[in-house]
Amino acid sequence: MPHERPARLPGAEAGVLAFPDQRSVSRAAEARLAEAVGLAASIGLTIVHSAAFPLRTRRPSTLLGEGQVEAAKLAIEENKVGVVVVDAALTPVQQRNLERAWGCKVIDRTGLILEIFGERARTREGSLQVELAHLEYQRTRLVRSWTHLERQRGGFGFLGGPGESQIEIDRRLIGERIVKLKKELEQVRRTRGLHRAARTRVPFPVVALVGYTNAGKSTLFNALTGAGVYAQDQLFATLDPTMRAIRLPSGRTVILSDTVGFISDLPTQLIEAFRATLEEVAAADIILHVRDVAHPDTSSQRSDVLGVLHEMASGENPTLDEHWMGRTIEVLNKADLLGGIADVPGTDASAIAVSALTGEGLDILRAALDARLAANMVTLDYALPPSDGARIAWLYQHGEVLAREDADDCIRLTVRLSPADRARFEQA
Template sequence: MIQTDDLNPMINRAFLLGVRGPKMPEGEAETLLDELEELVSNLGIGVGVKQVVKIREANAAFLLGTGKVREIAEEIKNHGCDSLIFDEPLSAGQQRNWEKELGGKILVIDRQEIILDIFNSRAQTKEASLQVELARLEYELPRMKRAWSHLDRQRGGGAVQRDAGETQLEMDQRMIRTRISRLKKELTEVLQHREVQRKKRQRVPLPTASIVGYTNAGKSSLLNRVTQSEVLAADKLFATLDPTTRRAELPSGQALLMTDTVGFIRRLPHRLVEAFKATLEEAVVATFLIHVLDASSPDVEHHYATTMNVLKELKADEKTIITVFNKVDKIEDPMQLTMLRHDYPDALFISVKTGYGLDKLLDKCQECIGEWGEPVELLIPHDRYDLINQLHEAGAITSKEVTDEGVHIEGTAPKRLLDQVKPFLINGRTIA
């Protein structure tokens, strides 16, 4: 794996190569290549050339045919590029073959490696750092025959003893397997700690909403706007890796915990989906999901499909999902917005920047909380302030009035508290 710190001195001018197979729709390879360019720019790598190659079938040794390999090699030389970055995943053998063909002086990597390096540079919490390192090592293990200079720095002085007859490569592979085992053990402990924290939150039965969606769709900006917080919100891919939870108050006074999650992307390495399942578990356990999309993106339909596919893999696609198209203020063609409204009739259209449509989103959140609890009107006697406190902690009270007979309360009682409040329902029923 190419460490991000090493990239600038090693890569100055990249040759980006997309591959269009016979079943790929027209224009998709070019769109993916544009996305790769944005990913690469996130690492400070300059792009010299972008090219899409059509193939009938994949070549086992190079992915491309030998004639095209020689042609690409000549173009790399002519344009003074010092790296070749594929948008398609390369096997370890294909990477070695390309680097050998290019004389061992040109670095050959793929989209997966770029994404892993971005994740590596953005991880902040211990959990995210462990998950990224695990994904990186599992990716790199079959590629140990490539130069791995940074292992020497990781190894330290004499930390690993070489067995008799063991080659340097075998020692490195053994060390990495040992490190992978330790990482998995550490992650298990971190997950147990996260589960304890989640159970503590659930003792205060607040409804929760996870904000999911394609990277750079405006998820963090939405969280900041609704909760009046200051979570990092930058106009770049994967600005947020670690889940952030903030408390929001809906117009009714009902409290809602909202969690910003890592953004999805097409061709997200499967090992990253696995490694970040703990992070994305917030989506699995949420009361409902808010799926944010960039309405101004020409690829918004692909972004929708990508996110839904990942949610399906996490078994979170059956939850209540509010589909939200953000950045409507950036749409220049009115027909584009008309088509989106036609194709997604149940979706909401907002602009976090201007505030347009946020009131409708909050109203929709209030509706979804109905699946978490029941609207109630209560008269609780003065000697049951323990129950009133529980309702307060749950953010369930929207209005409260102290009377001689007791405390008159209107709000949304969590289902787990319904049995306790049932004796104090006015007219013996919940509000219709």
């Protein structure tokens, strides 16, 4: 089955063009261009030229005006560019026309992000999600990519007739593969549901990290858990979800979940394909929204994350949209780039400044997690026989023991428990 992907060209010379328009007024043109350059560089492209063109109207044939096409062509020829990355969503016709005008390969924002995800995915789940997203994208581009296959094949069976063209066969094969992938991903969702049910039976609160790509989620994850999750100063360093148990100052155990980073104008194919991964956010007791507070575009990045969460919540995860605000703590990361946590404005109980790199502010964050989890808990007194070591250990593991009094015939514990843990303990 034909399956064209944007060529992996490590070391190839590339140009990046960003087209800020009326839909992107909240994001500075320089910030958009810098992000696009970072995306292209993250897959090994050598950036030899970049430029931002103001886009007043979107031309159906080439997206941008004739003068801009010609100006870009001169820069492409002068710098001997082999790949042009256009920081916009191109239609198949626009992509084809720009390739003809410039005489080189053109990749749009969606294709570039799909290529990055394809290189970063490590688990089978991640690979399935990327393949599904790519096929959804590719299906609309067969006209551009496979025009040489428009020839007709003979009829099938005894019906005769003109039969299917090769491009129709390609579309049908891609459609069949998409159906198969969706079934496999549905099985992933069921498996995740079973894992969540298991955590409910032996409950630990779940804390999910979300945020814009390269905000420092994985660095924070490593700092809190001591894990060795891949963390680099690059976009989309983490794609596959990772979970670890951590111990808070109260002694309470929570599960920390690191998820894929968000980005502005995230392709709709990826929002759907990664729904199974991001369901962890919907099931979380607390959401840590990690922000790069030192980034000049941090406010717009925050809006982009909230927008993706809202889009994910529509349909099958309405509870995410209804309750996630009350479960969210904003983590203003990279405070070290501003001089320290004392120099970060706007911090309070719902916005905590930290530096995952230096560790500054992490104790405050851990205490805030404890306080948020304790808000809905109840304080109870239990008297247990000394021989009932298993239940005593269970209370220490799942609750916060505030006081203990040992006597010959019983052990009295004052414990703070969640309502679910209280019901489970008293029904045992």
